[in-house]
Amino acid sequence: MRDLTARITALAPEAADALKAIAYFDELSQHGAGVRSVVRAAAALSGVPANLIDRTGGVSMRVTADGTSMPVAESVDPSWPRAVTEDGAVEIVLERSAPNEAHLDALVAERALLAIATAIGRPDEARPRDENLALRTVVDAKATPKLRHQALERLGLTPETEVCVVAVRGAAPVLAIALAEAREKAGSRRAGIGQVLPADEAPLSWKRAWSALALTSEGTRADPGDRIVLADDAGALLWLVEHLSPGAELPDDVTSVTTHAASAPWLLETLEAISTNDSVRDAAAALGLHHSTVQERSARASRLLGWDITDQRGKHRTQLALAIRRIGNAQRTNPAPQ
Amino acid sequence: MSRTKPDEIGPPVPFDPELAAALEVVRDYLPRFEGLDSIPAARQVIMAGLDTSGLDRRVETGALSVMERTIPGPAGAPDIDLFIVRPTAAAGPTPALYYTHGGGMILGTARGVSEEFLEWVERFGCTLISVEYRLAPETPHPGPVEDCYAGLVWTAEHTDELNIDPDRIVVFGSSAGGGLAAATTLMARDRRGPKIAAQFLMCPMLDDRNDTASAIQGEGIGTWDRRANQTGWTALLGDARGGPDVSEYAAPARATDLTGLPPTFIDVGAAETFRDEAVAYASRLWRAGVDAELHVFAGGFHGYDALAPHAAVSKDTRDLRVAWLTRFFER
Numbered sequence: 251m252r253d254l255t256a257r258i259t260a261l262a263p264e265a266a267d268a269l270k271a272i273a274y275f276d277e278l279s280q281h282g283a284g285v286r287s288v289v290r291a292a293a294a295l296s297g298v299p300a301n302l303i304d305r306t307g308g309v310s311m312r313v314t315a316d317g318t319s320m321p322v323a324e325s326v327d328p329s330w331p332r333a334v335t336e337d338g339a340v341e342i343v344l345e346r347s348a349p350n351e352a353h354l355d356a357l358v359a360e361r362a363l364l365a366i367a368t369a370i371g372r373p374d375e376a377r378p379r380d381e382n383l384a385l386r387t388v389v390d391a392k393a394t395p396k397l398r399h400q401a402l403e404r405l406g407l408t409p410e411t412e413v414c415v416v417a418v419r420g421a422a423p424v425l426a427i428a429l430a431e432a433r434e435k436a437g438s439r440r441a442g443i444g445q446v447l448p449a450d451e452a453p454l455s456w457k458r459a460w461s462a463l464a465l466t467s468e469g470t471r472a473d474p475g476d477r478i479v480l481a482d483d484a485g486a487l488l489w490l491v492e493h494l495s496p497g498a499e500l501p502d503d504v505t506s507v508t509t510h511a512a513s514a515p516w517l518l519e520t521l522e523a524i525s526t527n528d529s530v531r532d533a534a535a536a537l538g539l540h541h542s543t544v545q546e547r548s549a550r551a552s553r554l555l556g557w558d559i560t561d562q563r564g565k566h567r568t569q570l571a572l573a574i575r576r577i578g579n580a581q582r583t584n585p586a587p588q
Numbered sequence: 589m590s591r592t593k594p595d596e597i598g599p600p601v602p603f604d605p606e607l608a609a610a611l612e613v614v615r616d617y618l619p620r621f622e623g624l625d626s627i628p629a630a631r632q633v634i635m636a637g638l639d640t641s642g643l644d645r646r647v648e649t650g651a652l653s654v655m656e657r658t659i660p661g662p663a664g665a666p667d668i669d670l671f672i673v674r675p676t677a678a679a680g681p682t683p684a685l686y687y688t689h690g691g692g693m694i695l696g697t698a699r700g701v702s703e704e705f706l707e708w709v710e711r712f713g714c715t716l717i718s719v720e721y722r723l724a725p726e727t728p729h730p731g732p733v734e735d736c737y738a739g740l741v742w743t744a745e746h747t748d749e750l751n752i753d754p755d756r757i758v759v760f761g762s763s764a765g766g767g768l769a770a771a772t773t774l775m776a777r778d779r780r781g782p783k784i785a786a787q788f789l790m791c792p793m794l795d796d797r798n799d800t801a802s803a804i805q806g807e808g809i810g811t812w813d814r815r816a817n818q819t820g821w822t823a824l825l826g827d828a829r830g831g832p833d834v835s836e837y838a839a840p841a842r843a844t845d846l847t848g849l850p851p852t853f854i855d856v857g858a859a860e861t862f863r864d865e866a867v868a869y870a871s872r873l874w875r876a877g878v879d880a881e882l883h884v885f886a887g888g889f890h891g892y893d894a895l896a897p898h899a900a901v902s903k904d905t906r907d908l909r910v911a912w913l914t915r916f917f918e919r
Contacts, residue, residue: 270613271613273609273612273613274609274610274612274613275609277605277608277609277612277613278605278606278608278609281602281603281605281608281609282605283605283606283609284605286900287605287606287899287900290606290898290899290900291606291609291898293898294898315898316897316898317897317898317899317900317902317903318903428616430616431616
């Protein structure tokens with residue numbers, strides 16, 4: 251039976267195998283798959299039998315590439331690729347006799363171990379540190395081309411593979427092969443998504459993703475706006491993010507919005523809705539309020555701020571103030587990448 | 589706790605974890621079936637993925653031999669090719685597996701004989717006859733099913749030459765091929781044609797109305813969803829699809845009389861478009877007094893066993909197919 255990677259390659263020749271393998275294990279974990287499913291995945295993705303030795307649970311199993319469970323191998327060849335938890339208790343071994351033929355083995359073993367550790371409730375024991383290191387190298391603008399190419403190879407990518415980088419606060423860079431996949435990987439988290447570029451230019455996509463992240467909002471009443479921002483959509487605002495000096499004095503419009511928002515909790519969501527919709531009626535629909543309420547709020551907001559927030563010029567002024575306010579907030583709370 | 593009304597259709601049935609993971613990996617690269625315009629691209633994807641290595645290997649080792657025959661088509665229609673695989677070692681007449689390939693009525697080829705079917709040929713010492721029927725929309729109904737029937741008639745008339753046992757002809761197919769196998773079986777009954785010993789229907793495409801709860805639940809997800817199904821049936825039937833005048837030989841779910849049909853095996857995934865029409869067909873076969881067996885596999889989307897053959901549920905599916913065939917052939 252043809253192994254799964256060959257099947258995937260036939261269906262998806264331009265897909266990055268490493269990202270697909272990672273997606274496979276992530277999906278298994280998300281669906282609460284059991285340990286045997288994970289071992290089977292390791293075998294199917296690598297095309298060779300996979301062994302699990304769990305010394306904490308006294309469990310061992312062996313599954314061949316076609317998914318069949320077999321008696322455990324009597325002896326484990328020390329040259330076979332493997333991944334082991336930090337405490338050495340859980341181990342996954344792929345029966346590859348010529349390991350140099352398949353550089354995905356290390357990744358598959360690490361990911362399988364992480365999924366198994368998750369399934370048995372010990373995820374911290376199996377963090378795939380090396381992979382994060384490779385990811386960080388790929389997006390590091392200061393890495394030499396040689397280092398970056400090695401890291402790319404480790405991830406099963408070529409310098410020409412098209413990727414985009416997702417920035418999430420407090421998380422490692424996430425690579426995706428298309429914007430749709432990037433959105434999916436971001437999930438419900440606040441995220442900036444860089445442009446799709448050849449992997450060789452991933453540092454630029456990463457930089458833009460961080461800049462886009464500064465333009466995101468919580469999406470709540472207190473912090474209205476988009477939770478996910480695409481660098482592709484942000485235009486000149488990215489330039490603003492990258493050139494606004496941290497700690498710089500903010501314009502009066504921003505200070506005014508912040509000051510008045512403290513005593514008028516309806517202000518920010520009203521400004522966001524009015525400035526991003528064609529009419530007061532549309533803004534009311536977006537807010538789920540009656541248009542006369544929004545009409546009244548918009549008049550009050552215009553009085554408070556000192557500009558008409560409903561005409562075209564006023565909308566631009568509001569949008570710019572909100573954007574600079576977000577950037578300022580982001581600079582206070584987000585450490586810059588690396 | 590709120591409860592749904594008795595007739596309300598709930599959310600999609602969840603996929604099996606292993607199947608969900610495999611689908612996630614290839615989802616973006618599966619052919620899309622959104623209207624007739626999407627068919628040429630989908631055909632290319634499927635043909636590019638055609639893998640004949642298992643058959644090639646067995647032919648090289650001398651385990652199996654391959655024969656191709658061109659036979660007369662239905663009256664006034666072009667000739668048909670049959671693709672025939674048999675065990676080299678077979679001495680006497682063998683059982684016959686007459687195969688109508690799948691592909692939504694719009695794609696696929698007689699040469700697309702999977703590893704699983706080759707294993708049956710070896711295990712049961714069968715001759716497999718695969719028919720290259722014409723595809724929709726170039727050939728609308730009844731062209732495709734008439735081709736399938738003509739191939740069956742020719743096979744039954746040449747049992748000596750093919751060295752097969754006329755009393756052991758099993759018609760089988762998966763997906764659209766399952767629907768064509770069921771329709772061919774109905775035709776053979778109604779036209780007093782060849783004796784079919786059994787029909788073996790894997791996730792069969794039976795009902796052009798495309799409005800069951802399982803079709804509605806799965807719209808937009810899985811591999812062959814309601815929209816894809818609409819594309820396939822529209823290719824075959826045009827504007828008549830879903831209307832009052834569709835023939836049972838196009839959509840066997842339309843048959844009003846299922847009596848007198850041979851022993852039947854049906855399997856289907858619980859999370860796929862065809863679940864309800866497959867279950868309904870089995871229920872109606874039992875009601876009509878037919879010997880039938882039905883398996884519904886939890887968490888299976890359409891064609892899961894082909895897309896993720898390593899998954900536990902795929903293995904169980906193959907095992908139960910072999911188990912039924914073993915019981916059948918040992919009768």
